[in-house]
Amino acid sequence: MAEVRNSIKQTNARARARERAAEFRAKQDQLEQLATDYFVATGSLEEIDAAAQKEIAAVQDRAFKQSALARDHAAAAISSMLELGTPRGEVAERLGVPLREIKKSLGGLSPS
Numbered sequence: 001m002a003e004v005r006n007s008i009k010q011t012n013a014r015a016r017a018r019e020r021a022a023e024f025r026a027k028q029d030q031l032e033q034l035a036t037d038y039f040v041a042t043g044s045l046e047e048i049d050a051a052a053q054k055e056i057a058a059v060q061d062r063a064f065k066q067s068a069l070a071r072d073h074a075a076a077a078i079s080s081m082l083e084l085g086t087p088r089g090e091v092a093e094r095l096g097v098p099l100r101e102i103k104k105s106l107g108g109l110s111p112s
Contacts, residue, residue, distance in 0.1 A: 075105040082106075 081091045092099045 071105070075107075078102055078105050 078091060078095070081094070082088065086094075088099060088102050092102045095102075
């Protein structure tokens with residue numbers, strides 16, 4: 001009779017051990033999937049950064065071109081004011097800019 005009890009105890013112990021092992025394996029599978037998700041997500045960061053840098057460069061190039069065009073128009077307006085015989089000081093005062101901005105916008109050249 002003692003032998004039967006030991007056999008039942010062992011069977012119950014094995015069943016509990018299998019349950020625990022199954023739970024452990026399920027948790028390990030879940031952790032492995034989460035780690036995979038992590039590596040996929042972090043692997044795409046370089047691609048995202050590269051695409052962002054490319055877009056930033058394009059925007060900066062467009063802004064540079066637009067700024068150059070605006071500076072050219074401003075310089076043309078100043079040049080036209082000077083061609084009308086308006087002294088540089090008066091042009092600077094009218095535009096509310098320092099005299100050096102007038103000289104700078106003309107590239108340091110004297111008006112014709």
